[in-house]
Amino acid sequence: MDIQELLVSAKTQDFDRFEQKLNSLVRENYNFRNLDGGNRKIILDIIKKHIGEIHRGMGISSVTLQNEAYRLYQNRIKLKLSEEDLADIKKILGLFKK
Secondary structure: OOHHHHHHHHHHOOHHHHHHHHHHHHHHOHHHOOOOHHHHHHHHHHHHHOHHHHHOOOOEOHHHHHHHHHHHHHOHHHHOOOHHHHHHHHHHHHOOEO
């Protein structure tokens, strides 16, 4: 599973299939092994908010991604996110940038 397959599945398939692909990516790709279930839920919640824009091919604006990253950084202690987790989440969300 590669990160580009995740992007394609988000654009063309339903949300449940995207969730399966994300879980598969985390299991199979050593770069994302540190993402636990809570971190995947954070990613899924953000993608779910913007899934309509992704399906229409518009993607998520860079300002929205920046705001989401800032919100995650502000709540990193409450969400129990490490710097490594934040970097991986930003990398995955960056795929959906316009």
